[in-house]
Amino acid sequence: MVDRTLQDAGGIRTFxxxxxxxxxxxxxxxxxMGAGRRWHADAPLYRVxxxxxxxVLLFTDGPVRHMIDFAEYEATAGDVLWIRPGQVHRFSKTSEYRGTVLAMQxxxxxxxxxxxxxxYRYDLAPLLHPDEAQSAGLRAALAYLQREYEDTATLPPSLHTSVLRxxxxxxxxxxxxxxxxxxEAARRQGDTTFTLFRDAVERDFATNHSVSAYADALGYSRRTLVRAVRAATGETPKGFIDKRVVLEAKRLLAHTDLPIGRVGxxxxxxxxxxxxxxxxxxxxMTPAAFRAELR
Known part of the structure; x- marks a missing residue:
């Protein structure tokens, strides 16, 4: 069997x-949560x-610094970090992680x-700050889930799995x-123009960097697109596209050995x-300098 941790497309180390x-x-x-947790035998969590x-990480102490998609987030007691499939992340070597962790296939x-x-709402921020009532509800629901998860004796396996779901x-x-x-989430969710643009960029950013081309494909004027993107993100459509391109370039530079020309x-x-x-x-930074800094 091929080890997926070593053979992902483009050489990105995915567990x-x-x-x-x-x-x-x-x-x-x-x-x-605790020290020494690993997704794989040769994958220390502090490596990208x-x-x-x-x-999902629900913290009972902090502060904890955690990198997700090259952005640093600081979580403290009561906060929640939600990391979705495919996102690049790294646990901190200097922070002590305390709380409950949920992993789900x-x-x-x-x-x-x-x-x-x-x-799969990748547009939503990974770090969440529940208020006291929301936090109490999350903690109670997660504690109940943990009890059911650990209790394998009360129910037959098929029924146990159904209860867990x-x-x-x-x-x-x-x-x-x-x-x-x-x-922010409510504003983005309600803005159909931005949502369509965001989805189009996610699909086509590797081949299309033109604001006018996106506007034409979506049936909007350039002015309408500029107004919608600025309202949702505070930046221009061109800035939004460029940020997505830079993120993917960083991922490839950091996690593959592709020549810089092929990354481009x-x-x-x-x-x-x-x-x-x-x-x-x-x-x-040059692409070579960025890669060297992470190696």
């Missing part, structure tokens, strides 16, 4: 859900990596639940409501010189 570490082999895990499953829940809970759904519905109720081509710059100029303009 699959560790089914062998789950109680009863189910598609989820829940338990206390990707995972192909969901991770994407296929563990039915499609209707996935849609209802917004599991229902309990997990209840927790995720609370979490999804928290994520969607923030002012993968994000829409056939000419290596143009790619280096673009990357330096947005990061104040």
């Amino acid at each position: 699959p859900f560790p089914v062998d570490l789950s109680v009863g082999g189910v598609g989820m895990q829940v338990g206390p 990596h990707r995972i192909d499953f969901h991770v 994407p296929g563990f829940l039915p499609r209707a639940t996935v849609e209802a809970t917004g599991l 229902h309990s997990l759904t209840a927790f995720l519905l609370r979490l999804a409501h928290l994520a969607a109720s923030s002012a 081509a993968a994000v829409g710059f056939p000419d290596p010189a143009n790619f280096s100029k673009f990357f330096h303009q947005h990061t104040d």
Whole structure:
């Protein structure tokens, strides 16, 4: 069998859900955070990596610094970090993680639940700050889920798995409501123009960097698109596109051994010189310097 941790497309180190570490082999895990946790035998969590499953961290202490997609987030007691499949992240070597961690395989829940809970809303911020009532509800739902997860004796395996799915759904519905109720999330969710533009950029950023081309494809004037994107993000459509291109370039530079010219081509710059100029303009570093700093 090919080890997926070594053979992902483009050489990016992506770790699959560790089914062998789950109680009863189910598609989820829940338990206390602690030192020495690993997704894979040779994957210390403080190294930058990707995972192909969901991770939710509910903190009881802090502060904790955690990197997700090259942005640093600081969480403290009561906060929640929601890391989605494919996001690049890294645990801090200097922070002490205390609280409860939930890991979930994407296929563990039915499609209707996935849609209802917004599991793939990558536009939402990973760091959530529940108020006292929201935090109490999340803690209670997660504690109940953990008890059911650890109790493998009361119910037969098939029924135990069904109860876990229902309990997990209840927790995720609370979490999804928290994520969607923030002012920024509500604004983005309600802006159809921005949502369509965001989805188009996510699909085509590697080949299309033109604001006018996106506006034409979506049937909006350039002015309408500028107004919608600025209202949702505070930046221009061109800035939004460039930020997505830079993020992907950083991912490839950090996690693959692709030549810099091929990294540029993968994000829409056939000419290596143009790619280096673009990357330096947005990061104040050359692609080679950025790669060297992370190695």
